[in-house]
Amino acid sequence: MPRFALVLALYAALTAADQPSLVLALKPDKDPEAMMAERGELARLLGAALARPVSVIVPTSAAVISTGISNGTIDAAHVASTDFAKEAVDPGKAPPARVALAVQVKGKTSYSSVWLTLTAKPYSGIKDLAGKPVAFASRTSTSGCIVPLFDLQSQGLIGAGGSPADFFGAGNVFYGTGYVSAVERVLDGSAEAAAVSDYVFAGDKHLKPEQKARLKVLASQGPVPTHVLAVRTALPASDAAALVAALQALDPGLRDRVFGGPLVVVDEQAHLAPIRAALAAVKAMKL
Helix, strand or coil, X not given: CCHHHHHHHHHHHHHHHHCCCEXXXXXXXXXXXCCHHHHHHHHHHHHHHHXXXXXXXXXXXXXXXXXXXXXXXXCEEEECHHHHHHCCCCCXXXXXEEEEEEECECCECEEEEEEEEECCCCCCCHHHHCCCCEEECCCCCHHHHHHHHHHHHHCCCCCCCCCCHHHHCCCCEEECCCHHHHHHHHHCCCCCEEEEEHHHHHCXXXXXHHHHCXXXXXXXXXXXXXXXEEEECCCCHHHHHHHXXXXXXXXXXXXXXXXXXXXXXXXXXXXXXXXXXXXXHHHCCCC
């Protein structure tokens, strides 16, 4: 390498080393220790693309990510659209973060919530579940509670500010600790239907083939917006643009392991509109 080029390369390396790390937070839905290799590879590739140090972290909760973005200790984060939409925004101030990208799954930036029931059951629609015991994935699950409750209200089956028990009956509403816990209630006969994400039934991560063989989709509702890449609004525009470009250019294998699919540009308001409407409706309900 010519001496002048070598000096420039050394200067660039020293300049990058002197810069503070850009901090990218990943949603805490996996074992942080199991993600160590992926985090290291992602940090290395992004650091090379941005010509500055990049730190990839997995905080313990969405609340930690929100606080970090607000106080400037986190520059960007991969979070659920629901978590992003829940953030209160002071109308007199600029929002602390903006949606730069959304995850694309099977060519779409949304998926569906579904009600699962046993194939042997005679039900043909959600209205057939009136007065029947049902299971929600949890009180906070987007596709396993928030969206299906909003759908029930939209159909007039639950009134504004009402309760799921108004339709399903007192003592007939169970809230689980995740998708599988809700489906297990259907399989053991203690619930007639379970509200979960469509990929619980369509994929092979949550249920065994013999379990899925006993189930059918009774109803579908949504859309449910996919996860987003939120970027701190105070981050310099050049850094934000470089990060977005680097993430979109990631090796597909690493990208899918970390984010679950391609990252594409979306309109923030349009992407979040369905979940904001659902959150507003469910907030007034008595769960």
